Amino acid sequence: MRFSVYRYNPDVDAKPYMQEYDIALDPTDKMLLDALIRLKSHDDTLAFRRSCREGVCGSDAMNINGRNGLACITTVAELGDHVTLRPIPGLPIIRDLIVDMTQFFKAYHAVKPYVINNDPAPETERLQSPEDRLELDGLYECILCACCSTSCPSFWWNPDKFLGPAALLQSYRFIADSRDQATNERLDDLEDPYKLFRCHSIMNCVDVCPKGLNPTRAIGKIKDIMIKRMV
Amino acid sequence: MVNRIVTGAHYGLKDWLLQRLTATVMLVFTLVAVVRIAGAEPGYAGWAGVFAPDWMRAALFVFLLSVLYHAWIGVRDIYMDYIQPVGIRLTLHTLTVLALIAYAGWVIELVWSH
Numbered sequence: 181m182r183f184s185v186y187r188y189n190p191d192v193d194a195k196p197y198m199q200e201y202d203i204a205l206d207p208t209d210k211m212l213l214d215a216l217i218r219l220k221s222h223d224d225t226l227a228f229r230r231s232c233r234e235g236v237c238g239s240d241a242m243n244i245n246g247r248n249g250l251a252c253i254t255t256v257a258e259l260g261d262h263v264t265l266r267p268i269p270g271l272p273i274i275r276d277l278i279v280d281m282t283q284f285f286k287a288y289h290a291v292k293p294y295v296i297n298n299d300p301a302p303e304t305e306r307l308q309s310p311e312d313r314l315e316l317d318g319l320y321e322c323i324l325c326a327c328c329s330t331s332c333p334s335f336w337w338n339p340d341k342f343l344g345p346a347a348l349l350q351s352y353r354f355i356a357d358s359r360d361q362a363t364n365e366r367l368d369d370l371e372d373p374y375k376l377f378r379c380h381s382i383m384n385c386v387d388v389c390p391k392g393l394n395p396t397r398a399i400g401k402i403k404d405i406m407i408k409r410m411v
Numbered sequence: 412m413v414n415r416i417v418t419g420a421h422y423g424l425k426d427w428l429l430q431r432l433t434a435t436v437m438l439v440f441t442l443v444a445v446v447r448i449a450g451a452e453p454g455y456a457g458w459a460g461v462f463a464p465d466w467m468r469a470a471l472f473v474f475l476l477s478v479l480y481h482a483w484i485g486v487r488d489i490y491m492d493y494i495q496p497v498g499i500r501l502t503l504h505t506l507t508v509l510a511l512i513a514y515a516g517w518v519i520e521l522v523w524s525h
């Protein structure tokens with residue numbers, strides 16, 4: 181199987197280049213991550229992140245044949261004979277397929293991704309009705325792999341100001357949480373031409389999300405609540 | 412001036428909403444105009460007749476103002492996405508607003524002067 185892999189080691193290379201590999205895979209190498217580990221056994225200078233190898237940790241997000249995805253849950257069979265691997269676009273490269281996620285997590289932290297509740301803490305947990313809990317489905321499952329934000333042109337153009345689909349999905353996750361008391365402050369913070377309104381509903385985020393989530397719908401719901409508050 | 416990332420201008424929703432509303436106005440007017448033009452006699456008299464009633468002039472006026480406001484938000488979005496230096500962006504914003512105000516004057520003359 182033929183692989184073209186983006187290579188860049190800033191200590192050694194003047195500029196990035198694509199390296200070609202032809203390797204024979206074992207029958208047990210079912211997933212792209214298996215193939216990458218096989219590749220690394222031939223060339224141990226190749227650098228990439230991986231951890232849980234089952235689509236939960238979000239470490240091995242990369243651009244696979246032009247489309248962001250997780251190597252661990254992408255089957256080799258679906259990729260064809262020639263696979264092109266690049267880092268997820270729009271973030272600074274640390275080395276090879278490893279990117280600097282600082283900007284991505286800054287946006288995540290900016291939306292205060294935790295329940296804000298000023299009532300005295302109860303003796304047990306803060307309860308939700310089953311209906312209120314249902315509101316969080318499709319939101320809490322995000323693994324912060326950054327596939328969505330780094331496939332979003334608005335995030336490419338304004339990564340320091342537009343929060344991006346992942347952070348906005350998380351923002352709505354806490355706006356939608358019946359235990360949270362900071363909805364007004366959250367909406368005030370998002371009422372901004374850059375933070376929220378750079379989203380032009382391009383929907384690349386929905387297209388690539390490896391967990392099948394829909395950030396565009398969450399962003400739409402934030403706008404719905406803002407309109408409800410305004411009119 | 413410190414080189415700090417600043418966000419938090421606290422506007423955006425009204426523009427986003429008006430962009431959708433003006434788009435709806437444009438769509439509805441276009442459908443009405445297409446139907447009326449399709450039903451009109453060929454030639455200048457028929458064409459002029461389409462836009463002769465006062466309600467059609469008022470609708471045309473609202474449509475053209477919608478186009479101008481829609482264009483303002485759309486063009487401003489393009490500047491925000493692609494033009495990073497603040498000075499150039501402000502200059503382009505100003506020129507665009509001035510051009511759109513001039514167009515608005517032209518629209519008033521076109522629609523109401525006859």
